[in-house]
Amino acid sequence: MIAAILITLLCFCSLHPTFGQDCPSRQEIQGSLKQVQKLLSAHEASYLQSLRNLKKKINLLQSSTGKQTTRAINSTCPKLDAPINGRKLGKSHGVGHEVHVLCDPGYELVGSESRVCQESLTWSGQQSTCRDINECASSPCQNGGTCVDEVNHFSCVCAKGWAGATCQSPTPTFFVTMTNTSAATSPATAAAATLPAATTGPFVRPSRCTIMQGTTHCTCEPGYTISGRDSNTCTDIDECELFHNGQAGRLCLHTCVNTPGGYRCSCPIGYNVTRDGRSCKDIDECATRQNNCTKDQMCINTYGGFQCVQVDCPKIPNATYVKTSPMRCERNPCPVDNKACSQTPNSFSYHYLAVVSNLSAPRVMFRVSALRPMGDTLRFSLLGGRQARRHFTVQRSDRVTGQLMLASPVQGPATLEAEVEMSELERRVQLGRYITKVTMFVSQYEF
Numbered sequence: 001m002i003a004a005i006l007i008t009l010l011c012f013c014s015l016h017p018t019f020g021q022d023c024p025s026r027q028e029i030q031g032s033l034k035q036v037q038k039l040l041s042a043h044e045a046s047y048l049q050s051l052r053n054l055k056k057k058i059n060l061l062q063s064s065t066g067k068q069t070t071r072a073i074n075s076t077c078p079k080l081d082a083p084i085n086g087r088k089l090g091k092s093h094g095v096g097h098e099v100h101v102l103c104d105p106g107y108e109l110v111g112s113e114s115r116v117c118q119e120s121l122t123w124s125g126q127q128s129t130c131r132d133i134n135e136c137a138s139s140p141c142q143n144g145g146t147c148v149d150e151v152n153h154f155s156c157v158c159a160k161g162w163a164g165a166t167c168q169s170p171t172p173t174f175f176v177t178m179t180n181t182s183a184a185t186s187p188a189t190a191a192a193a194t195l196p197a198a199t200t201g202p203f204v205r206p207s208r209c210t211i212m213q214g215t216t217h218c219t220c221e222p223g224y225t226i227s228g229r230d231s232n233t234c235t236d237i238d239e240c241e242l243f244h245n246g247q248a249g250r251l252c253l254h255t256c257v258n259t260p261g262g263y264r265c266s267c268p269i270g271y272n273v274t275r276d277g278r279s280c281k282d283i284d285e286c287a288t289r290q291n292n293c294t295k296d297q298m299c300i301n302t303y304g305g306f307q308c309v310q311v312d313c314p315k316i317p318n319a320t321y322v323k324t325s326p327m328r329c330e331r332n333p334c335p336v337d338n339k340a341c342s343q344t345p346n347s348f349s350y351h352y353l354a355v356v357s358n359l360s361a362p363r364v365m366f367r368v369s370a371l372r373p374m375g376d377t378l379r380f381s382l383l384g385g386r387q388a389r390r391h392f393t394v395q396r397s398d399r400v401t402g403q404l405m406l407a408s409p410v411q412g413p414a415t416l417e418a419e420v421e422m423s424e425l426e427r428r429v430q431l432g433r434y435i436t437k438v439t440m441f442v443s444q445y446e447f
Contacts, residue, residue, distance in 0.1 A: 092325035155276035223261030270304030303443030357412035375426035383419035412442035
C-alpha cells in the first residue's frame with residue numbers, strides 16, 4: 001500500500017512539473033522505496049515462519065491422533081483371573097469396564113470388591129483374594145472341647161462326658177446295679193456267671209450282666225440303654241430326639257436320622273454332607289457340569305441348585321443396543337438431531353447374586369461407581385416396583401459410588417430383582433444414564 005502511494009506520487013510529479021516544488025526528489029523517493037522493500041521483506045519472513053509453525057502443529061496433531069487411535073485399538077488391561085475360592089463377574093478388559101469379585105461361602109474378601117480398567121491400562125484398587133473365615137476365633141466349643149475350623153463351618157471334638165454341636169450337653173450314662181441275695185450262688189462261681197439275654201430286632205440288644213459277689217451289674221452297647229425294669233434288654237437311644245431342643249443342641253445342621261445304636265445327618269437336594277458328618281455344603285453344579293444350561297446360556301450356581309440365564313439386549317424405541325460383553329449392553333451412537341435417542345440409557349449391565357435365606361440386614365449387596373464423571377452431579381436411584389422397594393434401598397457411599405442395600409431379611413426360596421440407575425448431569429441437564437440390573441437368588445435354607 002505504501003509502495004503504491006509512492007509510485008503514484010512519483011508519476012504525478014513527472015506529468016505535472018508545475019508542482020515540482022511540492023514533490024520529493026528522486027533520491028528521497030528511492031530511499032522511501034528501499035524502506036518499503038525492507039518492511040515487505042520482514043512481513044514476508046514473518047509470514048513464512050508462521051506457516052512453518054502451523055505445519056509443525058498440524059504434523060504433531062496428526063501424529064498424536066494416530067497414536068491415540070492405535071492405543072484405542074489395543075486399550076485393554078491385563079487379564080484378571082478369579083481369585084481362588086471366589087468368582088469374578090465381568091469378562092471385558094477394555095478401558096472403562098468394571099469387574100466384581102465374590103467369595104465362596106466360608107471365605108471373606110481381602111482387597112477390592114470392584115475393579116475398573118483405567119486409561120493407564122491398569123486395574124484400579126487392590127488385588128482381590130478370598131481368605132478362609134476362622135470360625136474358631138470366637139471359641140465356640142464349650143466344656144474343654146477342641147474346635148476344628150473347616151470351610152464355612154466348624155466342628156467340635158468334645159472332651160469325655162460331653163456331646164452336642166458345641167459340647168454343651170453331658171453324655172448320658174446308663175448303668176444299672178442290682179443286688180441279688182440268693183445264697184445258691186457261691187462267690188467262686190459268681191465271678192464268672194452271666195445272665196442270659198435275647199435280641200428281638202435292630203433297635204433292641206441284649207444287655208451284658210455280670211454277677212460279682214452277689215451283685216448283678218448290667219451294661220449296654222454304646223447307643224443303647226436299659227429300658228424299664230427289664231435289665232436283660234437294651235433299647236436304642238434316639239439321639240435325634242434327645243438333642244432336638246435348641247440350635248446349640250442339634251446334632252445335625254439339617255436333618256437327623258436315627259439309626260440302631262447311633263444317628264446320621266442328611267442334607268437336602270443340592271447339598272452334600274461335609275467331612276464332620278453334621279453340616280451341609282452346597283454342590284456347585286456349574287463347576288461340576290451337573291446342569292442342563294445350553295451354550296447360549298450362562299450357568300449361575302446358587303445355594304442348593306443352579307440357574308440358567310441368558311442376557312439379551314433390551315429393545316427400546318428410538319435406540320439400538322449391542323452386547324459388548326456377556327453381561328453388558330451398550331447403546332449405539334445416536335444421530336445428532338435425535339433427542340429421544342439421547343435420553344435413553346447409555347448402557348445396561350446385568351449381575352446375579354446367590355445368597356442364603358434370612359440373610360441379616362441392612363447389608364451392602366452391590367456397588368455402582370462412575371469411572372470418569374463428565375458432569376458436575378451424579379445421581380443414584382432405585383427403579384422397579386413395590387417388591388424391589390420393599391427389600392432394597394440405594395445409598396451413596398462416596399462422591400462417585402452408590403450402593404444397593406438389602407433393607408430386610410428375605411425368606412427363601414425367592415428371586416428378587418432390583419435396578420439401580422446412575423445419572424450424570426451438568427447444571428441439571430442430563431448427560432447420560434446407566435442401568436445396573438441385579439438379580440438375587442435366595443436359597444430355601446440358612447446354611
